[in-house]
Amino acid sequence: MAVAPAAIKPKRLARFRPGAIERRNLRWGLIFISPWLFGFIALGIFPILYTFYLSLTRYSGIKAPTFIGIQNYQRMAADPLFLKAAYNTLYYTLLAVPVGVVVAMVLALAMNRKIREVAVYRAIYYLPSILPVFAISFIFVVLLNPGYGLINWVLSAVGLPSPNWLGDPAYTKLALVMIAQLGAGQFALVFLAGLRGIPVDLYESADIDGAGTWQKFRSITLPMMTPIILYDLIIGLSFGLQVFTSAYIITGGGRTAAGADNSLLTYVFYLYKQAFQFGQMGYAAALSVVMFVVSLILAAAVFRWANSWVFYGGEEA
Amino acid sequence: MSPGPRWFRWSVPIFTLVLVVAACGPAATSPAGSAAPPASTAPSAGASESAAAGGSAEPSAVTGATCASGATEVKFWTSHTPPDSDALTNIVNAFNTANADICVKMTIVPGAETDVAKLLTSIRGGVAPDVYMADRFTVPQRAAEGVLAELPADVAGMSNDYLPFAWAETQYQKKTYALPFDTDARALWYNKDLIQAAGEDPAALDISKGPPTIDAVTKMADKISKKDSSGNYDVMGWMPAGPGAGGNPGAFDQGWHYTWGFVNGGNFADLTTCKVTPTDPGVVAGYQFMYDWAKAHDPQKVARWVTTNLPPNPPAAQNPLWTGKLAMSISGDWRIAEAAKYAPTGHYGFTFIPVPKAGDKGATWAGGWSMALIPNSKAQDQAIKFMKYIAGPDGQKVYTKESTHLPTLNALLSDASLFDPLHKQFLDLLPTAKNRPPLPVGAAYWDALTSAQGSVELNTKQPKAALQEVQDAVQPQLDAVGC
Numbered sequence: 001m002a003v004a005p006a007a008i009k010p011k012r013l014a015r016f017r018p019g020a021i022e023r024r025n026l027r028w029g030l031i032f033i034s035p036w037l038f039g040f041i042a043l044g045i046f047p048i049l050y051t052f053y054l055s056l057t058r059y060s061g062i063k064a065p066t067f068i069g070i071q072n073y074q075r076m077a078a079d080p081l082f083l084k085a086a087y088n089t090l091y092y093t094l095l096a097v098p099v100g101v102v103v104a105m106v107l108a109l110a111m112n113r114k115i116r117e118v119a120v121y122r123a124i125y126y127l128p129s130i131l132p133v134f135a136i137s138f139i140f141v142v143l144l145n146p147g148y149g150l151i152n153w154v155l156s157a158v159g160l161p162s163p164n165w166l167g168d169p170a171y172t173k174l175a176l177v178m179i180a181q182l183g184a185g186q187f188a189l190v191f192l193a194g195l196r197g198i199p200v201d202l203y204e205s206a207d208i209d210g211a212g213t214w215q216k217f218r219s220i221t222l223p224m225m226t227p228i229i230l231y232d233l234i235i236g237l238s239f240g241l242q243v244f245t246s247a248y249i250i251t252g253g254g255r256t257a258a259g260a261d262n263s264l265l266t267y268v269f270y271l272y273k274q275a276f277q278f279g280q281m282g283y284a285a286a287l288s289v290v291m292f293v294v295s296l297i298l299a300a301a302v303f304r305w306a307n308s309w310v311f312y313g314g315e316e317a
Numbered sequence: 318m319s320p321g322p323r324w325f326r327w328s329v330p331i332f333t334l335v336l337v338v339a340a341c342g343p344a345a346t347s348p349a350g351s352a353a354p355p356a357s358t359a360p361s362a363g364a365s366e367s368a369a370a371g372g373s374a375e376p377s378a379v380t381g382a383t384c385a386s387g388a389t390e391v392k393f394w395t396s397h398t399p400p401d402s403d404a405l406t407n408i409v410n411a412f413n414t415a416n417a418d419i420c421v422k423m424t425i426v427p428g429a430e431t432d433v434a435k436l437l438t439s440i441r442g443g444v445a446p447d448v449y450m451a452d453r454f455t456v457p458q459r460a461a462e463g464v465l466a467e468l469p470a471d472v473a474g475m476s477n478d479y480l481p482f483a484w485a486e487t488q489y490q491k492k493t494y495a496l497p498f499d500t501d502a503r504a505l506w507y508n509k510d511l512i513q514a515a516g517e518d519p520a521a522l523d524i525s526k527g528p529p530t531i532d533a534v535t536k537m538a539d540k541i542s543k544k545d546s547s548g549n550y551d552v553m554g555w556m557p558a559g560p561g562a563g564g565n566p567g568a569f570d571q572g573w574h575y576t577w578g579f580v581n582g583g584n585f586a587d588l589t590t591c592k593v594t595p596t597d598p599g600v601v602a603g604y605q606f607m608y609d610w611a612k613a614h615d616p617q618k619v620a621r622w623v624t625t626n627l628p629p630n631p632p633a634a635q636n637p638l639w640t641g642k643l644a645m646s647i648s649g650d651w652r653i654a655e656a657a658k659y660a661p662t663g664h665y666g667f668t669f670i671p672v673p674k675a676g677d678k679g680a681t682w683a684g685g686w687s688m689a690l691i692p693n694s695k696a697q698d699q700a701i702k703f704m705k706y707i708a709g710p711d712g713q714k715v716y717t718k719e720s721t722h723l724p725t726l727n728a729l730l731s732d733a734s735l736f737d738p739l740h741k742q743f744l745d746l747l748p749t750a751k752n753r754p755p756l757p758v759g760a761a762y763w764d765a766l767t768s769a770q771g772s773v774e775l776n777t778k779q780p781k782a783a784l785q786e787v788q789d790a791v792q793p794q795l796d797a798v799g800c
Contacts, residue, residue, distance in 0.1 A: 058797060060462035061437050075793070080786060081768070141563070147625030166566020167624035168617060169775070250563065251630035257566035257768040260620060261775050276434035278761040279462035280794070
C-alpha cells in the first residue's frame, strides 16, 4: 500500500530506495516528458542563467561581452529613468489588476444571466480578447482623442470633464488601464466557469433563509470565487509588470520619449529601449534580472496574503 | 436564477452596441504614416511601428523579381515608405538593369530610426541584409556596437566627394562605416492664407528679408491663434517646439532641441575631449526659450491641441499645416513635395528659422541617411558596388529629384537641373547648416535630450536641471565606449 506523501517523515524519506518497478516507471516517465524537460531547460532555465551572466557584462548584442562585475546594477541605482519606469509599472499594475478583477467579475455575472440571447452576448464580450493588443491600442488612440474621440464626447455629454488622455501625464496610465480592460473577456470566461461551479443548493438554502441578492453575492458567490480571483491576481500581476505593447503603440513606437513626461515609460519598454535602441544589452539584462526577482517576491507575497482570504471548497472555516 | 429585471435585458444590447460602434468606427482611420520625422529627413521613415511591435514576418522584397537566375543576391533593407521608397525602388531597379550579374532585393522593414531590433535579431539569426540604410547620426553608435562593418580602403578614400559634415557622421575611431546618401535643411514654413486672415502681412516673412526674430513671429502667431468655446486652442499660430505627435515629448515636426540649441549658438558635444555638453549656455538658452514659450501659452492646452490634431503616427495628410489648423511650423525641404500633394490649393512659404535678436545670423541643421555594410556579408563586393552606385551620382540624382531631399555629393550641389526654385532655396541654407555630433551614444543622447525637452515643454522641470540629468545619464555611457 502506497504511503501518503504527507505522512512520510524526512528521516524515512532519506532511507527510501525505489524498487525495480518504481525505477522503470521513473525512467519511462522521464522519457515521456523529455521534450518538455528539454524545452524547460533550453528555453527556460538556460536563458535565465545566461541573462544573469549578461547582466554582469557590457554587451551590445553583437560583439563579445566584456565582464564588468556589478556595474550595471550600480548604474541602475543612479538611473532616474529606471526609477521612473519602475514607478510607472507599479502604478499601472496596482491599478489595472484590481480593476481587471472587478471588470471580469461583472462581465462574468452578466454572462451568467439566464436570458435567451446570452450566448450572443458572451461571444460579443469575448470578442475584444481575441484582438491583438496593438490593434486595440491603435483604436484607443482615436477613441481617446481629446478633441474628437468618442470617450470624451460621452464624458462631455454627461457634463464631465474631458481630459487629454494621451497628452497629460496625469491621465496617460489610466488610458493604459482602459485598454487592458478590453482583454477582460478572457478572464471573464474563467470567472464564468467558476460561477457555474458554485452549487445551486447554496443559493436555494440562502433563498429559504431570506437572503437578498447582495447577501448571496457577499456570503456565497464571493467566497466561492476566491480561488479564481487569486488566479486572476497572479496572472494579472505577471501581465501588468510586463506591460509593453500598448505603451509602445500609443507613444508612437519609441520614436520619441515614452509619453508625456515619460509617464508611459513602462519597465519592459525601458528595457527594450536599452537593448534595441541604445545597444545596452548588458544593462537590459540587469533590468531583466531585477524584474525577475521583484516578480518572484510579489507573487510570493500575494500567495502568502491569499492564505488569509482564499476559500477552497471543503476546507474547514 | 431569474432572467433579471427588464432594464437589465435592455442595457445589455445597448452596452453591446456601444462597444461594437466603439470598436469598429474609428478603425478606418488607424495611423499609417508620420508627419513628423524626429531624427532625420524622411517624412515616411519609420511609419509603421505596429509591425515592429506585432513581430510580423519580414516583408517580401519590392525589387529583384526580374533578376537573372544566376545573379548574386544582395539584400538591402530600408525603413523608408512611399513616396521616398518609390525613389529608392527606381534606383535599385536601374542598378539591377545595369548589372545583370547582381540582383539587389530591396525590402521595406518598418521601424524607428534609432530602433534596430529587427536588424540585430537578423544578424544573430544569420539572415541579415547585406546593405542597411541607416540614419547617419546613428552610424558611430552602430559601429561601436559591431552592427556595421568597416568599409575597405578604396571606399574610405572617397571622403573628398562628400560634404564634410555628412562624411564625418560615417566615421568611428577614424574608420569609415557607411557612405552618405541624402541630406536636408530646416526652415520656418508658413501658411500665407492664415496669416492674411489674421490681418498680418505674410510678406514680412519673405526669405529675402533674412531671419525674422522670435518675438516678431510669436506676436504674429498669437494674433492667428484661435480658441474654441471651451477655451482650448482650435488654430495655432505656430508650434516652435513640442510636444510631438500624440502629446509625446519632443518636437512638433522639426522644433527639436537641436534646432533651438543651434539657433542659440549652442554646442552639444566636444568631440576632441569626447564629452557631451548639454549644459552649454547656448543649449540651455534653447531649452529656456521652449520653457518660456510653453509657459506663456499654457503647456496643457498646447499638448491638448497637439494630441487632438496630430495623434501618434499620423498620416502625412493629417499634418495641421496642411489642414489649416497651424499657421507656422519648423520643417524641412521634404515638405515641398508634400505641400503639392496634400495642400495643392494652399499658399505656403518658408524662411529662416527665427532668431533671438534682429541681425542674428540664421541657423539650421541637416540630417540624412547613409548606406552601411552589415558584417559577414556573403556578397560583400557586390554589396559595396551597389552602395557606391546608390550613394554615388546615379543614385543621388534620382533621389534628389524624386524625393526633394538634398544630395551629399559635392559634385551635385551645383547641378541646376536637380532643383526647382523652391528646392534651390533649401540648398542655399546648406552651407551654414550644422549637424548632430557623431557620437557612439548618438541614439541615447537624442533620447535623453528629447525626454528633457518633454519635461521642459510641460514646465515640470527647469531647463538647466533637466539638461544636467542628460549630462549625468549620457556621459558615463560615452566614457564606457570612447569616441
